[in-house]
Amino acid sequence: MNINVPRGTEDLLPKDTVKWQAIENAYHRLAKIYNYKEIRTPIFERTELFQRGVGDTTDIVQKEMYTFTDRGDRSLTLRPEGTASVARAFVQHKMHGLPEQPTKLYYIGPMFRYERPQQGRTRQFTQFGIEAIGSADPAVDAEVISFAMESYQTLGLKSLKLVLNSLGDHESREAHRQALVDHFKPVESELCGDCQQRLEKNPLRLLDCKVDKDHPAMQNAPSILDYLNEYSANYFEQVKKHLDHMGIDFVVDETLVRGLDYYTHTAFEIMSEAEGFGSITTLSGGGRYDGLIQDLGGPEITGIGFALSIERLLMALEAEKVDLEEDETIDCYVITMGEEAKYAGSKIVDQLRKTGISTDQDYLDKKMKAQFKAADRNKARLALIIGENELNEGIANLKNLETGDQKSISLEEIVEKVKAEL
The missing domain is CATH 3.40.50.800 (Anticodon-binding domain)
Incomplete structure (x- = not known):
């Protein structure tokens, strides 16, 4: 009987790992240039961390987590993403007390989600990510976005598209939330089962639904940009102005909401426009998270970060026919x-x-x-x-x-x- 790797995982042979090493080395160098320090967190955490940090209404928590009970009857989960673990470590080790703020961290490691395996989407995948925690300066948002774009351009990618949106602060989100409920309530019975549940718990998630994306109500749903209060609107304008000064091109997409509940204010995705890349064009995404640190028992401070899949990066490099310099001598x-x-x-x-x-x-x-x-x-x-x-x-x-x-x-x-x- 042959024993093969579990579905949704893969072996990386020496001919593959040499490319991974080139990418990882490039990211270590870039992190040093931007003055981010590496953090390594456990591969599994208490399940409650992701329920509270990622959000009960997300697909990740509801459908995709690898959760098990250990011999001490504790519920543990293989980490499905990196931000919650970094935020937990930031709180646990009181990193807000360090003299140099914001605290700028990066990580590389495996993540786990129970998804239907397809090209560019596996059940074990490797993320690189950064987190800048402790500053509400729009310039930090621009720095994180710059890092994300530079990380691809350094490796030779050219067919990139940066998509930007603002999710606003708590007040703006509540106003938008009510507008979404009022908008979708009349057609609730026409929506998928997940969206019917989301309508009450987190209506913003409806805008990220793949099943109902072509429903007429989705096409004219209320835009978050119409509900930004003065502070949120001004914050978004400052982020865009920083990007303009840095020469970073972007487009604003008012339907971009990201897949995690902790995002506020700036949200962004980077997409590949390379021919033949595939139907799932998103390479990476990130955004600001006000309240996450506080929800995990820390002080009332904010952070921003992004994460990318190295597997999808390799697909983009192949689509653009970029050969990494591989020293096998x-x-x-x-x-x-x-x-x-x-x-x-x-x-x-x-x-x-x-x-x-x-x-x-x-x-x-x-x-x-x-x-x-x-x-x-x-x-x-x-x-x-x-x-x-x-x-x-x-x-x-x-x-x-x-x-x-x-x-x-x-x-x-x-x-x-x-x-x-x-």
């Missing part, structure tokens, strides 16, 4: 012939590795020609050849596999000579 391949030479080779391989030189050797007792082929498959820059005769003379032959040049060197000078050749 090694510095040196040690080729030996004879038993004593092999012992000497193991010592040399170990010496080279300890000085930071990437090195490998044959472990299958191949003939010399086959060992050279192995060096070529490993994309080695140099080959170090040692046979019984060379060993007796205290030398080795160092061959540059890129130029074909070869010379004899003393065994005592191997590390020095190999370094000089690289």
